[in-house]
Amino acid sequence: MYAQMVDTGAKRLRTSEEMSPEERAFQERIDADIKIEPKDWMPEAYRKTLIRQISQHAHSEIVGMLPEGNWITRAPTLKRKAILMAKVQDEAGHGLYLYAAAETLGVSRDELIADLHSGKAKYSSIFNYPTLTWADIGAIGWLVDGAAIMNQIPLCRCSHGPYSRAMIRVCKEESFHQRQGFDIMMTLCRGTLEQKAMAQDALNRWWWPSLMMFGPPDADSVHSAQSAQWKIKILSNDELRQRFVDQTVPQADYLGIKVPDPLLKWNDERGHYDTSPIDFEELYNVVKGNGPCNRDRLRTRVKAWEEGAWVRDAALAHAEKRAARSARKAA
Amino acid sequence: MNRDEQLFDYLLRIADSDLVLAQRLGEWVGHGPVLEEDIALTNVGLDLLGQARLWYAYAGEVETRFAARGRCEDELALLRDASEFRNLLLVERPNGNYADTIARQFYFDVWHRLFLFQLSRSGDARVGEIAAKALKEVRYHVERSADWVIRLGDGTDESHAKMQAAVDELWMYTGEMFESDATDQALTIAGIGCDASALAHPWREQLSSILSEATLTLPTGAWMQSGGKRGVHTEQLGHLLAEMQWLQRAYPGAQW
Numbered sequence: 119m120y121a122q123m124v125d126t127g128a129k130r131l132r133t134s135e136e137m138s139p140e141e142r143a144f145q146e147r148i149d150a151d152i153k154i155e156p157k158d159w160m161p162e163a164y165r166k167t168l169i170r171q172i173s174q175h176a177h178s179e180i181v182g183m184l185p186e187g188n189w190i191t192r193a194p195t196l197k198r199k200a201i202l203m204a205k206v207q208d209e210a211g212h213g214l215y216l217y218a219a220a221e222t223l224g225v226s227r228d229e230l231i232a233d234l235h236s237g238k239a240k241y242s243s244i245f246n247y248p249t250l251t252w253a254d255i256g257a258i259g260w261l262v263d264g265a266a267i268m269n270q271i272p273l274c275r276c277s278h279g280p281y282s283r284a285m286i287r288v289c290k291e292e293s294f295h296q297r298q299g300f301d302i303m304m305t306l307c308r309g310t311l312e313q314k315a316m317a318q319d320a321l322n323r324w325w326w327p328s329l330m331m332f333g334p335p336d337a338d339s340v341h342s343a344q345s346a347q348w349k350i351k352i353l354s355n356d357e358l359r360q361r362f363v364d365q366t367v368p369q370a371d372y373l374g375i376k377v378p379d380p381l382l383k384w385n386d387e388r389g390h391y392d393t394s395p396i397d398f399e400e401l402y403n404v405v406k407g408n409g410p411c412n413r414d415r416l417r418t419r420v421k422a423w424e425e426g427a428w429v430r431d432a433a434l435a436h437a438e439k440r441a442a443r444s445a446r447k448a449a
Numbered sequence: 450m451n452r453d454e455q456l457f458d459y460l461l462r463i464a465d466s467d468l469v470l471a472q473r474l475g476e477w478v479g480h481g482p483v484l485e486e487d488i489a490l491t492n493v494g495l496d497l498l499g500q501a502r503l504w505y506a507y508a509g510e511v512e513t514r515f516a517a518r519g520r521c522e523d524e525l526a527l528l529r530d531a532s533e534f535r536n537l538l539l540v541e542r543p544n545g546n547y548a549d550t551i552a553r554q555f556y557f558d559v560w561h562r563l564f565l566f567q568l569s570r571s572g573d574a575r576v577g578e579i580a581a582k583a584l585k586e587v588r589y590h591v592e593r594s595a596d597w598v599i600r601l602g603d604g605t606d607e608s609h610a611k612m613q614a615a616v617d618e619l620w621m622y623t624g625e626m627f628e629s630d631a632t633d634q635a636l637t638i639a640g641i642g643c644d645a646s647a648l649a650h651p652w653r654e655q656l657s658s659i660l661s662e663a664t665l666t667l668p669t670g671a672w673m674q675s676g677g678k679r680g681v682h683t684e685q686l687g688h689l690l691a692e693m694q695w696l697q698r699a700y701p702g703a704q705w
Contacts, residue, residue: 180484187479191472194696194705195523196505199475200498206478207491214484252696252705302705310703418480426482428611429547432604439603 120178120242120266122333123405126167128344148349153279156222164348167341168278169223170239171350173230176216177241179209180234181415185249186258194252201298202255208291215287219280235420243401244331246409253306253313253320259299261321261328261366267292268362269332272352281350300369307373314375321370322378329393330401332359338398363391452639453514455632456573458535459642460511461525462678464504465536468526469686470557471498472693473544482547489593493554496586501526503579527697531687532680539622541677541686545615548601548608552615555594559655560626560648562587567643576641595659602663609664616660617668624673627652632678 134142141161147154154160183206190206193199217227233239244262249255270292273285306317333339333355345351353361370377381394403409450458474494481487505522512519520528539557544550565587568580601612627649629637636642653667660667676682696705 180479183479183487190475190478191692192695194527194703196468196498196502196526198705200495200502203475203478203491203495203498207488207495210484210487210491214488217484305705309705310700312700313703422480422482426486426547428605428607429482429486429601432601432608434604435608436600436604 120182120244120331121171121174122240122242122331122401123339124167124171124174124341124345126341126344126348127163128341131343131347145347148277148347151275151277151349153282154277155279163344164350165223167345167348168281168350169220169225169230171345172216172220172223172281172284173225173233174240174242176213176220176230177234177239178245179213179216181241181245181419183209183213184415184418185245185247185411186255188249189252189255192252193255198302205259205295205298208295212284212288212291215284216281219278219284222280231423235416235423237407237416240405242331243404243409244327246404246412246415247323247327248411250323251316251320253303253316254324256299256302256306256317257320257324259295259297260303260369261299261324262331263292263295263299264366265328265331265362267296268358268365269353272358273350275349275352277349303373303375307375317373318375321375325378326396326400327404329359329363329396330398330404332356332362334398334401335396360390363393367391450632451515452635453511455635456641457508457511457515458632459636460504460508460576462535462537464501464508464525465534466540466557466677467497467501467504469534469536469689470540470554471495471501472689473540473550473553476544477550486547490550493590493593496583496590500579500583500586503582507575507579523697527694531682531690534677534680534682534686534690536677536682536686537622537625538674538677538683539619539625541683541689542619542622543685545618546611548611548615549618551594551597551601552612552619554590555598555659556616556619556623556626556656558587558591558594559659560623560652562591563648563651564626564643564645567648571642572640598659598665599663602660602665612663613665616665617670620668620670621672621674625675625677628675628678630678 134145137145140159144154144158144160144164147158154164186202186206186209190199190202193202217230220230221227230239234241244265249258267289270285270289274282274289276282276285303317303320306313336342336354336356339355342351342354346354367377367382379394381392383392384390385392404412407413471494474490474497477490478487478494481490502522505525508525509519509521537557539553542549542553562584565580565584569577569584571577571580598612598616601608603609627646629645633642633645637644657667674683
C-alpha cells in the first residue's frame, strides 16, 4: 500500500439528506457494490481523492524502483540478479497501469509526474529509507511487499473499476515478490553468522518503517471515514497494521531473528500481538520530506526525467515527421 | 588447447558478452527517459542475462571434460578476473547518454542476430539449441534498437547530433566482432562455431540501411580496437566487475 494520509477534502460525512440526487444515486451504487467506471458520474471530491490515492500509489512504484535498483548491479548470484531485475520491472509495470487508471479520471501522466517532481504529490514514506546491504532486498520483499499486499488485497474490491482491476493484477505479482523476499531472508538466516547478522540488522531497520506504511493511527486519520464510505479504503489503518504484525511475527520466529520491539507480546485475550507505541513523529517527518533519502530519491527521479527530455522530444518529432510523410503519400 | 578447451573458451566469449551487456542495462533501471523504456531495457537485459546463464551452464559441463571439475554459473561469472573475461569490448563501454546506449545495443544486436543464426545450425546440438532459443529474443532486440536509432537519428537536431556522435564514438569497437582467431577457425572447421569474418558484410549492409533511414552517416574510421577475446579489456571492465562480483568476493563460500 503505497497511499498514506490521502486527503479527501471532507471534514465529516454527509448524510443522505444532505446529498444531491446525483450524489445519492452514486452512493447507492457504491453501497450496492456496483463499480464506478470512467464514464459514470462521480462527485468531484471522489474523483480528486482517487487521483491523489492512485497517483501516490503509482509514484511509490516508480520511486520504489530506486532502493531496489540500487542492488541490481551487486546482486550476489545471477539467479538473484535475474529475479531482482524482473521484480523491479514489475514495479515499473505497476506504475504504468496505475497511471493509466488515474488517466481515466481526467488527468495526464505528465501532469502527475510534474506534481511528483515539484513535491506536491507524495509517495510512500517507506522508499525514503536506504538499502544498505543485500539483506535489505530480502527485507523489502518480505516486509514492505508484505505490507503492500495486506493493503492492496482489500482494494481489489474497491468501488472504482479501473483501480480495482489494476489492484488485482498488481496483487498477483506482489505475492511473488513477497515470497522471493522471504526466500532471501531464509537463505541468509541459514547461512553464515555474518549473513544472519545482516538479516537481523535489516529487520531492525525496516520493522518500524514498515508498520508506518499503514499510515497514522485511526484516531488521527481524519480522511478515513469518507474514503470508507466511498469504498476506496476498505479496512482501517490500525486493522491492517494489526493483521500485518500478527502475520509477520511468527515468520520472524521461523527465521530465527528478533523483531526489534521489547514490548512485543501475544495477547491471548485480544487474540493479537501487542506492540510498543509507534513513533509517528518519524512518519510525519518523513512524509514532510525529512527522511534519510527523500532528497536523493526525488533528485534522482527529476534528473532521469530531465535528462530524458531530448529522447522524448525526439520520439515525438519523429512520429510527427512520419505522420506527415504518410499523409503526403496518401494525398 | 584441445577441442573442448577451445569450445569452453568460445562459450565464455558468448556468455561474457551477454552478461556484461546485461549488467550495463541493469544500471539503467529506474533511470530511463520514460517508463516504457525502463521496462524495455530491463526486458532486453533479462533476456541477455538468461542467455548468459544457459551458455555458462554448458561451459561448466564442457569444462568437466578437461578439468577436475566444471564451474557453476556463479563461479564463472563472479569469481573470474577481468583478464579471464572474453567479452567484446563494445559491451563493456559505459552507458553514456541514451544515444550511446542505443548505438552500443544496435551494433551488438545486428551482429548478435547474424551470429546466433549461424550457431543455430551448429554441429554441436547444445550450441544449436541455445542459439535457436536466444535467436527468438534477439530478433526483437534488433527491431527495437533499430527503431530507436531511426527515431533519434530522424528526430530533432539535438537527437540527430547525439545519435551521430554515438555511432561514431563506438565504431572502433565493432571490428572485433568480425575477427577470427585460432579458436574461431578451429571451431568453424569442426562445424561447431561460425566464421566471424563472414558476418562483416551482412552486418554492414543491415547497418547501412538503418543508418540511412535514420539520416545518419555510416562512420568511416579505419582504426579498430580489439582485445576482448584475449582478455585485454578497456579500463571500464574492471570497475564493472568490482561492483558485480563484490559480494561473492567479500564473503567467500557463502550461499545467497
